[in-house]
Amino acid sequence: xxxxxVYTLHPYRRDYRKQGDCGDGAGIGQGAAxxxxxxxxxxxxxxxxxxxxxxxxxxxIAVLTMFAGSTAMASSHREAPGITAHxxxxxxxxxxxxxxxxxxxxxxxxxxNYQPDQSPAGGPNFYMMEEEAVYSIHIDNxxxxxxxxxxxxxxxxxxxxxxxxxDGTSVEVPLQNIGPxxxxxxxxxxxxxxxxxxxxxxxxxxxxxxxxxxxxxxxxDNIGNKSIDEYERYAKAHIxxxxxxxxxxxGRVFVxxxxxxxxxxLGGLFDLVxxxxxxxRDGAVNTLADKNITTIALELPIECVTNGSEPIxxxxxxxxxxxxxxxxSRLSNPLVNEVVIGVSDKDAFNQSRPSDDAQFAxxxxxxxxxxxxxxxxxxxxxxxxxxxxxxxxxxxxxVDGLNQPAGVTASEMMRLNTSIEPMPRGEQxxxxxLGGDNAGFPNGRRPGDDVVDIELRVLMGALLTxxxxxxxxxxxxxxxxxxxxxxxxxxxxxxxPLPGSENPTGE
Numbered sequence: 001x002x003x004x005x006v007y008t009l010h011p012y013r014r015d016y017r018k019q020g021d022c023g024d025g026a027g028i029g030q031g032a033a034x035x036x037x038x039x040x041x042x043x044x045x046x047x048x049x050x051x052x053x054x055x056x057x058x059x060x061i062a063v064l065t066m067f068a069g070s071t072a073m074a075s076s077h078r079e080a081p082g083i084t085a086h087x088x089x090x091x092x093x094x095x096x097x098x099x100x101x102x103x104x105x106x107x108x109x110x111x112x113n114y115q116p117d118q119s120p121a122g123g124p125n126f127y128m129m130e131e132e133a134v135y136s137i138h139i140d141n142x143x144x145x146x147x148x149x150x151x152x153x154x155x156x157x158x159x160x161x162x163x164x165x166x167d168g169t170s171v172e173v174p175l176q177n178i179g180p181x182x183x184x185x186x187x188x189x190x191x192x193x194x195x196x197x198x199x200x201x202x203x204x205x206x207x208x209x210x211x212x213x214x215x216x217x218x219x220x221d222n223i224g225n226k227s228i229d230e231y232e233r234y235a236k237a238h239i240x241x242x243x244x245x246x247x248x249x250x251g252r253v254f255v256x257x258x259x260x261x262x263x264x265x266l267g268g269l270f271d272l273v274x275x276x277x278x279x280x281r282d283g284a285v286n287t288l289a290d291k292n293i294t295t296i297a298l299e300l301p302i303e304c305v306t307n308g309s310e311p312i313x314x315x316x317x318x319x320x321x322x323x324x325x326x327x328x329s330r331l332s333n334p335l336v337n338e339v340v341i342g343v344s345d346k347d348a349f350n351q352s353r354p355s356d357d358a359q360f361a362x363x364x365x366x367x368x369x370x371x372x373x374x375x376x377x378x379x380x381x382x383x384x385x386x387x388x389x390x391x392x393x394x395x396x397x398x399v400d401g402l403n404q405p406a407g408v409t410a411s412e413m414m415r416l417n418t419s420i421e422p423m424p425r426g427e428q429x430x431x432x433x434l435g436g437d438n439a440g441f442p443n444g445r446r447p448g449d450d451v452v453d454i455e456l457r458v459l460m461g462a463l464l465t466x467x468x469x470x471x472x473x474x475x476x477x478x479x480x481x482x483x484x485x486x487x488x489x490x491x492x493x494x495x496x497p498l499p500g501s502e503n504p505t506g507e
Contacts, residue, residue, distance in 0.1 A: 092293055118221075141306055146355050149199065176189070177223065202245040224499045226501060260289075263286040277476055286480040292497040306418055313416055330350045330351070357396070392410060396412055403443045414442075420438050452480070
């Protein structure tokens, strides 16, 4: 029996929330058995990988760049031809994890990053969010590939048209501020960025300001310390306690600029793979280390996002833009559109819903990247078992015994088992489940999970037997590394953005 499709339209702009099954054929499969190594065995596999030796060679990490079909390869930066024309709604990374801030273990944090490759000195306009767009975080807790909860963010950038006298004439200034400003004193700030959040049940309330207000303020980007003294203190003043319709407990929200948290060796990849893919995991330069991004972060009580006694949830982020608010960005698991989906289908994937992912199934069950590695580098052998049910588990259903719910409709989204206790920041393993840390990727994703290394190893067969994947035991790496110590131990976790001005004194 299929639930009816229900649309709830926003009274001012066209957007929808959709519940129910799309009908027969909407999914790839339900509840298929996945013959994988159990989660407890991954740690032993990772330890074994550390002892593997191979000659220094430019293994086909190059294929990543060929396969991506984009000018930059990161978790989801410019991953499809169409999105390159819409950087304000380009989703770059998605995270979902049990909060590990001390005292907040009963919450789930969801983070959607947008606007890639931000130069800290990107003035005079910097990186405001698009007013004619809807940024959404979707949660599926019934495992049918459809959203059961949607948190929609809409932005408003109010220009104040500040002017100064010039020879007796008041003239509007060309800059975004005419003096220092703070969270409490914004008289010198030329534009006020605000947003509101809607769910099916109504607007989310800003409890921090009191009085049931529904507008939130976004901190301005990190211009530099002459304009904003102690930026992190300024940004933290914009973390708001929220009341979510239908939820008895309060959550938190933050929207603002953060330091880019994704690590990848772009320079080496594009220079004919000028790196050692089996060398030190932190031996190369992270090309994104000097960039910022814009973060949408939600922290919600576990009981408000799960369905009854079922602890597993799925989630993803989308953005809609244009006169008809068409979906042009979609993201959950990292690197899917870069190294799994074929070039001609990249835009279609960004415009699709998880419930319609049957159309992309062959890219997962019969992936081209391992085969390209074998063709280009004969010393590497691609996995020889098809269909690749190990990849179906990681990307489409969840891993059996870890985060695969009963009766799941196969659909690409990030899945989190909220019954698994969070790991304190200092004890996290950045290889996640592969490193024996079941609170990490692919059971959700934390900022410190090194997803490039994890997914390279999984694509080459790390979850298969040696007979099925002769090269699956090799410790593939791009030479850059994410680690939990690079991030804060509190919401919203991502580090303070790099300042546009390098002047340390503000003089």
